[in-house]
Amino acid sequence: MPGLLNLRSREGTSEAAGYMISLPILxxxxxxxxxxxxxxxxxxxxxxxxxxxxxxxxxxxxxxARRRQVVAAALGGFAAPYRDAQVARGERWVMVSVDHRYPIxxxxxxxxDMTVRARSFARQEAFYGLPGGEWE
Amino acid sequence: MIRSRRGLSELIGLLLALPLIIxxxxxxxxxxxxxxxxxxxxxxxxxxxxxxxxxxxxQQGCAQALEAMRRTLSGYYIDPSGARISVxxxxxxxxxxxxxVRVSYRLxxxxxxxxxxxxxxxxxxxxxxxxxxxxxxRHSEGGWSQCSG
Numbered sequence: 001m002p003g004l005l006n007l008r009s010r011e012g013t014s015e016a017a018g019y020m021i022s023l024p025i026l027x028x029x030x031x032x033x034x035x036x037x038x039x040x041x042x043x044x045x046x047x048x049x050x051x052x053x054x055x056x057x058x059x060x061x062x063x064x065a066r067r068r069q070v071v072a073a074a075l076g077g078f079a080a081p082y083r084d085a086q087v088a089r090g091e092r093w094v095m096v097s098v099d100h101r102y103p104i105x106x107x108x109x110x111x112x113d114m115t116v117r118a119r120s121f122a123r124q125e126a127f128y129g130l131p132g133g134e135w136e
Numbered sequence: 137m138i139r140s141r142r143g144l145s146e147l148i149g150l151l152l153a154l155p156l157i158i159x160x161x162x163x164x165x166x167x168x169x170x171x172x173x174x175x176x177x178x179x180x181x182x183x184x185x186x187x188x189x190x191x192x193x194x195q196q197g198c199a200q201a202l203e204a205m206r207r208t209l210s211g212y213y214i215d216p217s218g219a220r221i222s223v224x225x226x227x228x229x230x231x232x233x234x235x236x237v238r239v240s241y242r243l244x245x246x247x248x249x250x251x252x253x254x255x256x257x258x259x260x261x262x263x264x265x266x267x268x269x270x271x272x273x274r275h276s277e278g279g280w281s282q283c284s285g
Contacts, residue, residue: 018146025150029157033164040168047175047212051182093204097211118176119211121183121204123190131192135200 035104039114045074046082046098046118054096057087058122063096082116092128092135095121162250170258173243176212177262180219181237183208185264188223188235197268198223201237218242225268236265 049070057063064087072079086097097119103110128136184205191197201223206216220240225233240261245252 014144015146018144018149022146022150022153025154026157029161032161036161036164036168040172043172044175047172047179050211051179095207095211115213117211117213118179119208120179121187121207121211123186128192131196135187136190136192136196 031106035114039116042075042078042116043118045071046116048074049082050085050096050098050118050120053085054094054120054122057094057096059125063087063094067096089124090135091133092124092126093121094124095119159250162248162252166245166248166251166255166258169245169248170243170260172212173214173241173260174262176209176214177219177239177241177260178264180205180208180212181239181262181264184221184223184237184239185235185266188237189266189268197235201235205237205239214241226265233268234265235268236263238263 049067052070053063053067055063056066064085067085068079068083071082075082081100081102082098086099088095088097098116100116101113102116104112104114123135184201187204188197188201191200202221205219205221209216209219218241222238224236226236228234238261240259242257242259244257245255246257
């Protein structure tokens with residue numbers, strides 16, 4: 001009666017060889033799905049956050065707090081890199097931009113970079129007595 | 137050994153599955169790019185409508201809306217010159233004017249595998265309207281100006 005475990009058996013070796021070829025390809029495909037899905041989700045979250053942040057800043061409130069709140073709600077613990085945005089102000093406008101590059105890791109090495117960019121340009125809401133200037 | 141048939145069935149299975157995998161990746165990229173552009177255009181249209189509706193002189197709303205929308209698009213790394221933008225004023229229910237902004241962008245998808253060739257470029261559109269602030273536009277005498285770019 002043969003033993004339960006026969007290491008010299010060649011049964012199943014052809015399947016194993018086949019999987020040796022196909023599994024890496026399937027894993028790469030799965031990796032592409034995950035990376036792309038996360039990238040698009042991050043872009044959408046940042047687009048929404050800068051829109052909300054600039055409008056909030058435009059009415060004189062803490063726009064950065066609102067922006068962080070929105071991006072944290074969408075990304076959870078992964079929102080840390082988006083904690084600081086570039087905020088530019090003019091006399092009658094406020095512009096909030098996010099421009100962040102993060103590495104894509106695979107098997108411990110950097111395979112590529114993904115860039116997340118978003119911007120919103122809001123009016124600084126206030127009473128302006130007279131027309132004139134670049135922005136009214 | 138070249139003549140070995142080990143793993144042949146799995147290899148054939150993989151060859152059959154590979155087009156499906158590439159198609160699925162192509163669909164993800166194709167619709168993902170369009171989704172990103174849609175998000176950017178929605179925000180751009182909202183920004184433009186807000187700027188269009190407030191102009192103290194009544195003459196600069198459209199021009200500053202166009203400029204604000206271009207700045208917003210460039211922040212998304214989207215070429216503003218490729219966008220078609222129209223800004224107009226429409227009367228709704230006899231309750232004053234609304235600034236209506238429409239923006240569309242023809243997205244070149246040729247580089248996307250499978251779907252880029254099958255479906256070709258895609259045109260994404262977004263629109264937004266907001267009431268024209270009569271208090272902040274009270275200096276208007278010649279009416280609200282329209283434009284496109």
